[in-house]
Amino acid sequence: MIHRGLSSCPQSGRWRSTRNIKSMTTRIAHFRAQAYVAQRELCYYCRCKMCISDPAKFARSHGISVPQVRQVQCTAEHLTSRRDGGTDTRSNIAAACWHCNKLRHARKTPLAADRYRDYVQRRISRGAWHDRFLLKSLRQSAHSSQ
Numbered sequence: 001m002i003h004r005g006l007s008s009c010p011q012s013g014r015w016r017s018t019r020n021i022k023s024m025t026t027r028i029a030h031f032r033a034q035a036y037v038a039q040r041e042l043c044y045y046c047r048c049k050m051c052i053s054d055p056a057k058f059a060r061s062h063g064i065s066v067p068q069v070r071q072v073q074c075t076a077e078h079l080t081s082r083r084d085g086g087t088d089t090r091s092n093i094a095a096a097c098w099h100c101n102k103l104r105h106a107r108k109t110p111l112a113a114d115r116y117r118d119y120v121q122r123r124i125s126r127g128a129w130h131d132r133f134l135l136k137s138l139r140q141s142a143h144s145s146q
């Protein structure tokens, strides 16, 4: 379950009560924004530049399409998933792109965050992660902005 602009760990979609949704999502969004800055706008796993606000502007400035921006939409990622006892704390929240986040949790048994990062990096080195054009555009952009 993806909540656009908010936390999108699949686990985050399941709140027991609707009363706390606002404060919880606000807090997670805050941690996500902090992680986004700390990670220099790069996905924790694939190191691609992420979009945190205006998709149309992001698409224009990186020469990609708006639908492609969805792949790299910044999401809050629980390093230790809630299923495994992870909490909504700053130290447990990283910023990850929608694609990496979704695929990590699509696995029957999600890999631990550091192992998943290794997995993603191996896939990238074989050109088997994200759309090739997208990867090239965003990794180049990330490089040139340093």
Ligand SMILES: [Zn+2]
Pocket (backbone or CB within 6 Å): 043, 044, 045, 046, 047, 048, 096, 097, 098, 099, 100, 101
């Ligand atoms: Zn990613």
